[in-house]
Amino acid sequence: MADLLNVQGLETQFRTREGIVHAVNGVSFSLKEGETLGIVGESGCGKSVTVMSMLRLIPMPPGKVTAGTAMYQGKDLLKMSNEEMRQVRGAQIAMIFQDPMTSFNPVLTIGRQVAEPLETHMGMSRKQAYARVAEMLSLVGIPNAKERLNDYPHQFSGGMRQRVMIAMALTCNPQILIADEPTTALDVTIQAQIVDLVKRLRDELGMAIIWITHDLGIVAGLAERVNVMYAGYVIETAQVKPLYANPQHPYTIGLLGSLPRVDQRERRRLISIEGLPPVLYQKPTLCPFAPRCVYKVERCMQENPPLMQVGPDHFAACWVDTATGRMRA
Amino acid sequence: MSTFLIRRFLWLIPVLFVVATITFFLMHAAPGGPWDRDTTARQVDAKTQKLLSEYYGLDKPILMQFTSYVFGGKNSKGQFVCGAVCGNLGISYRMKGLTIQHYLFAPPEDKPFWYSKFGYSLRLGVYALLFAIVVGIPAGIIAALKQNTWIDYLSLFIVTIGISVPNFVIALLLILIFASGLGWVSIVPNSWDQVDVWILPAVVLGFGTMARTARMTRASMLEVVRQDYVRTARSKGLAERVVVIRHMIKNALIPVVTILGPALAGLVTGSFIIESIFGFPGMGRAYVTAIGQRDYSMIMGTTLVYALLVALANLSVDIMYGFLDPRIRLTD
Ligand SMILES: Nc1ncnc2c1ncn2[C@@H]1O[C@H](COP(=O)(O)OP(=O)(O)O)[C@@H](O)[C@H]1O
Ligand SMILES: [Mg+2]
Numbered sequence: 062m063a064d065l066l067n068v069q070g071l072e073t074q075f076r077t078r079e080g081i082v083h084a085v086n087g088v089s090f091s092l093k094e095g096e097t098l099g100i101v102g103e104s105g106c107g108k109s110v111t112v113m114s115m116l117r118l119i120p121m122p123p124g125k126v127t128a129g130t131a132m133y134q135g136k137d138l139l140k141m142s143n144e145e146m147r148q149v150r151g152a153q154i155a156m157i158f159q160d161p162m163t164s165f166n167p168v169l170t171i172g173r174q175v176a177e178p179l180e181t182h183m184g185m186s187r188k189q190a191y192a193r194v195a196e197m198l199s200l201v202g203i204p205n206a207k208e209r210l211n212d213y214p215h216q217f218s219g220g221m222r223q224r225v226m227i228a229m230a231l232t233c234n235p236q237i238l239i240a241d242e243p244t245t246a247l248d249v250t251i252q253a254q255i256v257d258l259v260k261r262l263r264d265e266l267g268m269a270i271i272w273i274t275h276d277l278g279i280v281a282g283l284a285e286r287v288n289v290m291y292a293g294y295v296i297e298t299a300q301v302k303p304l305y306a307n308p309q310h311p312y313t314i315g316l317l318g319s320l321p322r323v324d325q326r327e328r329r330r331l332i333s334i335e336g337l338p339p340v341l342y343q344k345p346t347l348c349p350f351a352p353r354c355v356y357k358v359e360r361c362m363q364e365n366p367p368l369m370q371v372g373p374d375h376f377a378a379c380w381v382d383t384a385t386g387r388m389r390a
Numbered sequence: 391m392s393t394f395l396i397r398r399f400l401w402l403i404p405v406l407f408v409v410a411t412i413t414f415f416l417m418h419a420a421p422g423g424p425w426d427r428d429t430t431a432r433q434v435d436a437k438t439q440k441l442l443s444e445y446y447g448l449d450k451p452i453l454m455q456f457t458s459y460v461f462g463g464k465n466s467k468g469q470f471v472c473g474a475v476c477g478n479l480g481i482s483y484r485m486k487g488l489t490i491q492h493y494l495f496a497p498p499e500d501k502p503f504w505y506s507k508f509g510y511s512l513r514l515g516v517y518a519l520l521f522a523i524v525v526g527i528p529a530g531i532i533a534a535l536k537q538n539t540w541i542d543y544l545s546l547f548i549v550t551i552g553i554s555v556p557n558f559v560i561a562l563l564l565i566l567i568f569a570s571g572l573g574w575v576s577i578v579p580n581s582w583d584q585v586d587v588w589i590l591p592a593v594v595l596g597f598g599t600m601a602r603t604a605r606m607t608r609a610s611m612l613e614v615v616r617q618d619y620v621r622t623a624r625s626k627g628l629a630e631r632v633v634v635i636r637h638m639i640k641n642a643l644i645p646v647v648t649i650l651g652p653a654l655a656g657l658v659t660g661s662f663i664i665e666s667i668f669g670f671p672g673m674g675r676a677y678v679t680a681i682g683q684r685d686y687s688m689i690m691g692t693t694l695v696y697a698l699l700v701a702l703a704n705l706s707v708d709i710m711y712g713f714l715d716p717r718i719r720l721t722d
Contacts, residue, residue: 118621143630151627158625163618167717168640178626213716229626 064132065236065269066092066115066154071129073107073114073293076122080342084110086293087128092237097263097270099280099301101316102290105338108273111290112239115139116154117146152182155230159242161222165214171198172210175229182233197228201258220251224258231262239271244279256283277316281305289313292339292349295368299375309377309384311356348380356381360388398705402698407460409697410474410690414456417689423448424483424684446483446686459690474694480687484680490691494673508695510582511665511672515657517588518596522653526600527646530607531639537612545604552601557660561594561667577668591668595660599653606649610642617641644715647707654703658696 073085085107092098100108113119115131115138131138138149150156155178158164166174175197176190185193191210198206201224214222223243230238240259244252256279263270272283280287280301287304289297289312297310308314336353348354351361360380368376369389382389425434425442434442443449447458447465457463459480462473472478479490497505504513533545551560568590569577579587614620615638623637661674669675673692680688712718 116625118624120616147627147629149627150625156622156625158618158622160618164622166619166623166637166641168644168715169636177623177628181627181629181632215717 063093064091065094065096065134067130067132068111068115069130069132071111071114071131072127073110073119073124074127075124083341083344084124084293085114086341086344088288088290088293088295090288090295090298092269092271094236095263095267095269096286097272097284099284099287100271100273100290101275101277101280101287103275103316103338105340106290107293108290109241110293112156112241112271112273116150116156116239118156148182151178151230151235152233153235154237154239155233155235156239156241157223157226157230157243160246161219161226161243162214162246164226165222167214170211170213171217171225174214175225175232178229178233193232194228197232198225201225201228201231201262203228219247220254223247223251223255227255227258227262231266231268234266235268237269237271239273241273242275243272245274245276252279259283277305289316292341292345294349294378296350296379297377298368299372303372303375307372307375309371309375309382310350310379311354311381311383312350313377314383348378356383356386358388366390395709398708402701405701406694406697410460410694411456413690413693414459415452417684417686418452418455420684422684424686426684446481459687474690479691479694482688483685484683484688490687493688494676494691494695507671507673507676510670511661511674514588514591514595514665514670514672515654515661517592518657518660519599519650519654521592521596522599522603526603527607527643529600530604530609530646531611531634531642533604533608534611534615534642535634542608545608549601549605552597553605557594557598558663558667560597561590561664564590564594582671591664591670595657595664598660599656602649602653603646606646607642610645611638614638614642640714644711647711647714650710651700651704651707655700658700 068091069089071085071088072083075082075084088107088111090098100111102108110119110124114124114126114129117126117138119126126139129139133149133154136145138146141149165171172191172194175194176185176187179185179190179193180187183190195207195210198209203209203221203224209217214225217225226243238259243259244255247255259270259272260283262268270283272280274280277287284301286300287298288295289304289310291312297304297308297313304313305317308317339349339352341349345365347363348357348361348365351357354361356379358381364380366378366380366389368378371377371382371389380388380390424446425439427433440449447455447463450458454463458471458473460473461475462471462478465471474480477491479494482488482490482493485493494508495503495506497503497509503509529545529548533542536542565577568574575586575590576584577587577590582588620633620637623633628636658674661672662678663674664670665672665674666678673695676688677692677696679685680692
C-alpha cells in the first residue's frame with residue numbers, strides 16, 4: 062500500500078538561553094493507510110517535537126524546523142501555506158494530547174469545543190454540529206452525551222475528558238490520528254479502557270494512528286510498527302514482533318528490560334537504564350546513548366552510528382551487534 | 391447564588407460600621423474643629439461657638455455623639471432623629487440647614503440626578519473606568535501578541551509612566567501640553583455641559599488604572615499563549631483570529647477582572663486630587679473641602695458613601711468573576 066505520510070530528514074531546533082537545543086535530528090519514517098505506528102522513548106527524547114513539527118504546532122520562536130520534508134497526499138506539510146495547513150489540521154490529521162486536564166479550554170463548554178472542527182471544516186451550523194457531537198460522544202462512551210454538551214471540562218473526570226478529546230479529534234473523520242501520550246496522565250485501569258476504545262474506533266473508522274508513549278507495553282498490543290527514539294534520533298525501527306522478540310539497540314533492550322512481562326516463567330528482576338537522556342546543544346560526535354550504554358566500545362565514543370539494517374525491515378543505530386558482541390561495520 | 395448575595399450584602403453592615411467608627415474617632419482626634427478660622431479671618435466669638443456646639447451636639451460626650459450619628463439621638467429641641475442607619479447623614483456644619491444627603495445627591499433645580507455632586511463624580515468615574523478598560527485591555531492584548539516588538543516597548547513605556555508617576559503630575563503635564571500648549575481643550579470651562587472639558591479629567595483619573603489593566607492583560611495573555619488548550623485549538627485547524635478571540639482573550643481577562651475592584655477604589659481616591667485640580671463640581675472636591683473645614687458630618691457622610699460604593703463595586707466584580715469562570719461557583 063502507498064505511504065499516507067512520509068517524513069524524511071526532519072530536524073527541529075530550539076533557540077534557548079543555554080544554546081541551541083537539537084530536539085529532532087534527521088528523523089525519517091513513513092505511515093501507511095490504516096497503519097498504527099508507535100513512537101517510543103523516555104521523556105525528552107523528541108517524540109512530541111517530531112509530530113508537532115509536522116503539524117507546525119511548535120512555538121516559533123524559539124522553535125524552528127531546520128530541515129526535512131513531510132509529504133502528505135503529494136504535498137509537503139512543512140512548506141504549504143498557513144491556510145492549507147489549517148485545512149489539514151483537525152480535518153485530515155488530528156491530534157490528541159497528554160494532559161486531558163489542561164488540553165481543554167476551561168471556560169468553553171465541551172459541546173462548543175468538540176463542535177469546532179465540524180463548524181470549521183464541514184461548514185456545519187451550530188445545531189447540526191451539536192447533533193453530530195452528541196453522536197460522537199456516545200460513540201466514545203460518554204453516558205447521557207446529549208445532556209452533557211453544555212457542561213464544562215472540569216465537570217468531567219480525567220478518563221472521560223480523554224474520551225471527549227478522542228471524540229473531538231475524530232469528528233471530521235481524519236486519515237491520521239496522532240496521539241501524544243494520551244494515557245500517561247491516567248491511572249492504569251483507565252489507560253486500558255482508552256487503549257481499547259482507540260482500537261475499536263480504528264477498526265470502525267480505519268484511520269492510521271501515530272501513538273506516542275514511553276510505555277512499550279501499550280504499544281505491543283496496539284501498533285504494527287515501532288520507532289524507538291533517543292535524543293532526537295530514531296535509533297531502532299521494526300515491526301512490533303521482531304522488535305520485541307529480538308531487540309537490537311541497547312536502549313531498546315534496556316526499555317524492554319524495564320517492562321514486566323507476563324509470558325516469562327521465572328520472575329526476572331526489572332532492569333532499569335541508569336541516567337537520563339541528554340539535551341543536545343551540538344550535533345553529537347559520539348553515539349548519544351554511549352554514556353549510559355553497557356555495550357559501548359571505543360568506536361561509540363568517536364562516531365555517531367547511522368541506522369543500519371539488522372534484519373528484514375529491521376533497522377538499528379548501533380555499532381555493536383548486541384547478540385554476538387561483534388562490530389557491525 | 392442568592393445565599394451568596396444575601397451573605398455578601400449582610401457583610402456590608404459590619405464593614406460600614408467599622409469604617410464609620412474609624413473615621414469618626416480619627417476625625418475628632420485631628421486637631422482643630424469646625425469653628426476655627428484661619429487667623430486673618432473674622433473669628434467666631436466664644437458665645438456663638440457655645441450655641442453652635444449645643445445645636446450640633448458637640449457639647450455631648452464623644453461616644454454619645456458617635457451613637458447619635460450612627461444610630462440616632464435627640465436633637466437640640468429634644469426630638470429623636472434617626473442617624474446614618476436610616477440614611478440620614480447629618481446636617482452640614484458649613485452649609486446652614488443643609489443635610490449631607492441633600493448636598494451630595496440632590497441636583498440643582500430642574501436638572502436631572504446626574505447633575506448632583508454624586509452624579510458628577512459618578513459620571514467622571516465611569517468615563518475614567520471606560521477609558522481604562524477600552525484602552526488598557528486592547529493595549530495589553532496587542533502588546534502580548536506583538537511581544538518584544540516596538541509596539542510592546544511603546545506600551546511598556548506608557549504603562550511604566552502610568553504606574554509610577556502620580557496622577558497629579560500627569561494632570562499638570564497634560565494640562566501643560568493640551569490646554570496651555572496646544573490649546574485643544576479648555577480647563578476653565580464655562581459649563582461642564584461641554585464635552586471636551588471632561589476629556590482631561592477622565593483620562594488623568596483613569597490613567598493609572600489603564601496602565602495597570604494593560605500590564606495585567608499583557609501578562610495574562612502571555613500566560614495563556616503557552617497553555618495547552620491554545621495548542622489544542624490550533625490543532626483543530628481554527629483560524630488564528632478565532633484562536634485569539636475565542637480561546638485566549640476570555641481566559642486572559644479572568645485575572646484582569648480581579649484588579650477592577652482595587653482599581654475602583656483607586657478611582658475614588660484619585661478623584662479627591664483630580665477633582666480639586668480641575669475644579670470639578672463633584673463629591674471628591676466636596677470631601678477635600680470638608681476635611682479642611684472639619685465639617686464633621688460632611689466627612690462622615692461622604693466617607694460612608696464612598697465605602698458603600700467600593701464595597702458594592704467589589705461585590706459586582708466577584709459576581710462577574712463567577713460569570714466569566716465556570717469553575718468558580720458562588721456559594722457561601
Ligand atoms: N519550547 C521549547 N523550548 C526549548 N526546548 C524545547 C521546547 N520544547 C521541547 N524542547 C526540547 O526538545 C526536546 C524534546 O522534547 P519533547 O519532544 O517534548 O520530548 P518527549 O519525547 O518527551 O515528547 C527536549 O530536550 C526539550 O527540552
Ligand atoms: Mg512529549
